[in-house]
Amino acid sequence: MKRTRSLAVASLAGAALLVLTAPASANPNAINPIPGLNGTTGLPQLHGRTQVVAQQTGLLSANNTQNTNVFGTDLGVMWDNGKGEILTAFGDSAGLGVPNLLSGSLWQWHSSVLFRSRDNNLSDGMNFDNTPRDLLGQSKELIPSPKVPFVEISRIPTAGVAVGDTQVMSMMSVNHWGPAGTWETNYSGLVYSHDNGENWTEAPETNRPNEGGNRNFQMSSFVKSGGFVYQYGTPPGRGGLVHVARVPEAQIMDLKAYEYFDGGKWVKGNPDAAKPIVAGGVGEISVAWNDYLGQFVMLTTDEFNSVVMRKSSSITGPWSPPEVLVDTRELPSAYGAYIHPWSSGPDLYFLTTVHSNYNVLLMRAKI
Numbered sequence: 001m002k003r004t005r006s007l008a009v010a011s012l013a014g015a016a017l018l019v020l021t022a023p024a025s026a027n028p029n030a031i032n033p034i035p036g037l038n039g040t041t042g043l044p045q046l047h048g049r050t051q052v053v054a055q056q057t058g059l060l061s062a063n064n065t066q067n068t069n070v071f072g073t074d075l076g077v078m079w080d081n082g083k084g085e086i087l088t089a090f091g092d093s094a095g096l097g098v099p100n101l102l103s104g105s106l107w108q109w110h111s112s113v114l115f116r117s118r119d120n121n122l123s124d125g126m127n128f129d130n131t132p133r134d135l136l137g138q139s140k141e142l143i144p145s146p147k148v149p150f151v152e153i154s155r156i157p158t159a160g161v162a163v164g165d166t167q168v169m170s171m172m173s174v175n176h177w178g179p180a181g182t183w184e185t186n187y188s189g190l191v192y193s194h195d196n197g198e199n200w201t202e203a204p205e206t207n208r209p210n211e212g213g214n215r216n217f218q219m220s221s222f223v224k225s226g227g228f229v230y231q232y233g234t235p236p237g238r239g240g241l242v243h244v245a246r247v248p249e250a251q252i253m254d255l256k257a258y259e260y261f262d263g264g265k266w267v268k269g270n271p272d273a274a275k276p277i278v279a280g281g282v283g284e285i286s287v288a289w290n291d292y293l294g295q296f297v298m299l300t301t302d303e304f305n306s307v308v309m310r311k312s313s314s315i316t317g318p319w320s321p322p323e324v325l326v327d328t329r330e331l332p333s334a335y336g337a338y339i340h341p342w343s344s345g346p347d348l349y350f351l352t353t354v355h356s357n358y359n360v361l362l363m364r365a366k367i
Helices: 007-017 212-217
Strands: 050-055 075-080 086-090 093-095 108-110 113-117 154-163 166-177 183-193 201-209 219-225 228-234 243-248 259-261 266-268 286-290 295-301 307-312 323-326 334-339 347-354 359-366
Touching: 075 154, 075 334, 075 347, 086 154, 154 228, 166 219, 183 212, 201 212, 212 228, 212 243, 219 286, 286 334, 295 334, 307 347, 323 334, 323 359
Parallel strands: 154 219
Antiparallel strands: 050 359, 075 086, 086 113, 093 108, 154 166, 166 183, 183 201, 219 228, 228 243, 243 259, 259 266, 286 295, 295 307, 307 323, 334 347, 347 359
């Protein structure tokens, strides 16, 4: 795919960004996704067991996501839609247009966008086929958000899964951004799509308020196994403990049908019963079954903001000690690590965001 750039657009965005360059923080408004102006001229060079394959979003990406007004974005929650496609939901995304001055941003902000891909050769990056678009041809915001601090500053996807012909996402309603790595939510809840992610509908009956045991499921990762959808959850922000719940696939929208693992058994209907399944706090979480290892794999960041991997033969653990895949000293300001569902063999592919570039990289780790 031919890479295109517009000097006029870059100049306009660059002028706006002179006041936005900042160290990594939880607040996505303090970002600079313009190459050169943010110090980025190419792909980071890593020297451990993980290498950078490609930049997936922004001006340095072969996908040219700026053509749908996504100059910068983060996260990249991926799932198999059951029809030969990977759906990837990104979080807060910066584009040109009416700025969101109320939240301190000179960018036009979408809290979520989605891209589709049929690319099963990840060795040179993941090509995006298309994205849901609005009437202006821009990437569509999946669920609108008022973007008012201490009301709802953003609505961000944290997990996705296909249940039959329905696509389901878990999203967190962010109340406000705090110091680096911290934020508070109003609630998390499920949204669903019957048209492959083109349009989404909220399911308010699935909302989990940020209190009690439900606080432990404000951010999620989904895994399907044995007729159940397993939901791994953490509190808002980074450094929280991991808990797990499960629900029969057909009942994913019924909170009363969820069971919570208390360390020895499943307890139905009581999120307060869930106990931590991993020692120590983590950042964003992604869990998947890995055929090559014959184990479940969990990716998170650790207390140093390095990307780490844990393994387990059981969906509830015990989980192995963390193995560093991306050392924070080599890639400062990186966060999030979301497993590509089509990873196979000894190569584990995942997406990671670099805040200083505010774009998403495809990584390959030897496992």
